[in-house]
Amino acid sequence: MRVLVTLTPLMYREAIAHSLRQHRPALDLRIAAxxxxxxxxxxxxxxxxxxxxxxxxxxxxxxxxxxxVEVLYSDSMDxxxxxGGHLNKYEDISTAILLEVVDExxxxxxxx
Amino acid sequence: xxxRVVLVDDHTMFxxxxxxxxxxxxxxxxxxxxxxxxxxxxxxLRESAPAVVxxxxxxxxHRAKEVIxxxxxxxxxxxxxxxxxxxxxxxxxxxxxxxxxxxxxxTSSSEELVAIIEALVREPAGENTVVSMPRGSLExxxxxPMGALSERETEVLVHVARGLSNLQIAxxxxxxxxxxxxxxxxxxxxxxxxSRSEATRLALQxxxxxxxxxxxADLDGSGPGSPHDGHGH
Numbered sequence: 202m203r204v205l206v207t208l209t210p211l212m213y214r215e216a217i218a219h220s221l222r223q224h225r226p227a228l229d230l231r232i233a234a235x236x237x238x239x240x241x242x243x244x245x246x247x248x249x250x251x252x253x254x255x256x257x258x259x260x261x262x263x264x265x266x267x268x269x270v271e272v273l274y275s276d277s278m279d280x281x282x283x284x285g286g287h288l289n290k291y292e293d294i295s296t297a298i299l300l301e302v303v304d305e306x307x308x309x310x311x312x313x
Numbered sequence: 314x315x316x317r318v319v320l321v322d323d324h325t326m327f328x329x330x331x332x333x334x335x336x337x338x339x340x341x342x343x344x345x346x347x348x349x350x351x352x353x354x355x356x357x358l359r360e361s362a363p364a365v366v367x368x369x370x371x372x373x374x375h376r377a378k379e380v381i382x383x384x385x386x387x388x389x390x391x392x393x394x395x396x397x398x399x400x401x402x403x404x405x406x407x408x409x410x411x412x413x414x415x416x417x418x419x420t421s422s423s424e425e426l427v428a429i430i431e432a433l434v435r436e437p438a439g440e441n442t443v444v445s446m447p448r449g450s451l452e453x454x455x456x457x458p459m460g461a462l463s464e465r466e467t468e469v470l471v472h473v474a475r476g477l478s479n480l481q482i483a484x485x486x487x488x489x490x491x492x493x494x495x496x497x498x499x500x501x502x503x504x505x506x507x508s509r510s511e512a513t514r515l516a517l518q519x520x521x522x523x524x525x526x527x528x529x530a531d532l533d534g535s536g537p538g539s540p541h542d543g544h545g546h
Contacts, residue, residue, distance in 0.1 A: 210398065210419035212426065216330025216544065225334045278324050296329040 202307050205229045205247035207238040207256060208272060210249045217251060220296050225303055232289070242266070249306055270299060285309065315340055316434045320347035320363055321354040321368040321384075322396070324328070334423045335430075342430060348382060358387040364432055366391045366435075373471075374407050381411045392433040396426075400450040401466060403459075409464050415443040418450070459521040461503040462525045467521070469496045474513040474527045511530045 204221060208214045211234075218232045233241040235256030240263055242250070250269040252258060263269050263283070271281040272294065280294040284302045291298060314485065318335060328347050334343050345361045348354040356544045358366065366384055370377045384393060394415040405416055415429050429443050432456055462470065472482040473523035479497070483490040497509075516522045 211422055212396065212417075212419045213327050215423040216327055216334055219328075219337070220330040221332040223337065236492075268320065272326075292326050293323075295325040296333075299326060 202228055202303070202310055203228070203243045203245060203247040203250065204228050204242055204251065205238075205245055206230065206232045207235050207241070207252045208248065209235055209255065209274075213311070221299070225301055227292060228303070238262075242247070242294070248310060249303065267309070268302055270294070270302060274312075314434075315343045316365055316430060317343050317345045317363040318342055318367060318430065319354075319357055319363040319388075319391075321350050321366065322347070323349045323369065327369075331423075331426075335427070338427060340374050342427070347469065355383055355387045358384060358391070362388050363391050363432060365394060365429075367396060367426075368395045369396045370408075374404060375468075377404075377408065379412060381408065381413065385412070393440050394426075394429065394433070396483070399523055399526075400446060401521060401526075403499045403521050404523070404526075405444060405446075408466075409442045409444075413437075413442060415445070417443075418447060419443045423446040459504055459516055459519050462500060462521075466500050468501070469493060469524050469530070470500055470512060470516055472527060473497070473509050474516060474522055 206218045206221070208212055208217055211306065214232050218230055221228060221230055231245055231247075233246065234259075238252065238256055238258055239262060241247070242262055243309065246265070248267045250266045251272075252269065252302065253272040253273050253274050269282045270280075271283075273279045273281065281293045282289050282291060282294075282298070282302055284305055318326055320331055320335070322331065328349070332347050333346050346357045347364055348357050353367075366388060368380070370380055370385060381395075381449070383394070384391075392414040393412070394417060395413050396417050396419055397404070398419050400418055411440050413435050417429060418434055425445050429445060433439065433442060455532060459467075468486065469482060472485055478487065479490050479493045482488070483493045486493070500512055503505060504512060504515055506515060517524070
């Protein structure tokens with residue numbers, strides 16, 4: 202399963218990527234600056250994108266991934282999560298919630 | 314020697330991410346606790362008295378000072394590292410004056426974060442403040458005319474930038490309206506402008522104040538027109 206993390210700033214991008222790698226070492230995970238997010242979406246074709254709402258990605262770009270997590274820097278750091286065809290808003294997202302998204306998607310990929 | 318660290322960050326996922334990085338460093342760093350800011354963090358600091366406190370601070374200067382002073386009170390011997398998104402000179406200087414040991418912009422890498430922890434611990438009596446900032450921000454920073462402003466005048470200027478009237482500023486700062494006017498006259502003279510909007514524009518251009526600092530008050534409901542400002546429109 203391919204995961205792309207494009208959060209800003211760098212320290213948070215690295216922190217989330219590290220956390221995911223630590224808990225789910227089998228993931229094919231890459232990090233990229235938001236400026237090159239579009240290129241990575243095209244070339245790496247992630248199944249899951251973890252990004253924030255200040256990177257300027259269009260909704261159309263998000264349609265290229267099966268699931269996405271969008272941290273709302275413009276709204277108290279809440280997060281939208283699109284997973285399994287459903288869109289939900291979370292307050293103060295945790296690693297456990299992020300891992301749930303990863304696991305649900307991994308299961309869906311196994312079944313399809 | 315193991316460095317005992319406490320992490321304070323309001324955002325759970327990010328705090329846990331930093332915890333993951335620091336905990337993976339082997340025997341060198343031990344994260345003895347982590348918490349969102351506030352009472353939970355203060356209790357944790359009192360209880361654990363870590364060698365290093367890493368705290369996220371992305372609030373206006375007034376609140377930043379409160380946070381730092383509470384941390385210092387709870388754990389006076391800890392080296393204090395601040396993680397922030399602010400990259401304006403006044404913020405760096407003000408926090409440095411409060412005796413922080415490291416000012417780390419969040420565009421810094423996690424490797425830099427670890428290196429700074431190690432550097433601080435290697436020199437426990439060090440009196441320098443370590444600053445990790447984007448090169449571009451540092452290059453743009455200079456005192457310019459804004460550097461001549463006193464702390465009080467800068468505070469007035471932040472309120473001006475928030476759109477408060479002289480009367481509202483006076484109420485906010487517990488001053489007489491005439492004193493606010495005098496501060497404003499001094500500001501205009503020192504920075505060479507003739508109006509509130511020019512002063513605001515210059516302060517923003519020179520990054521003496523930040524957009525977040527101006528909008529923070531609106532977000533927390535303490536800005537002009539909020540139920541707390543006592544004036545309305």
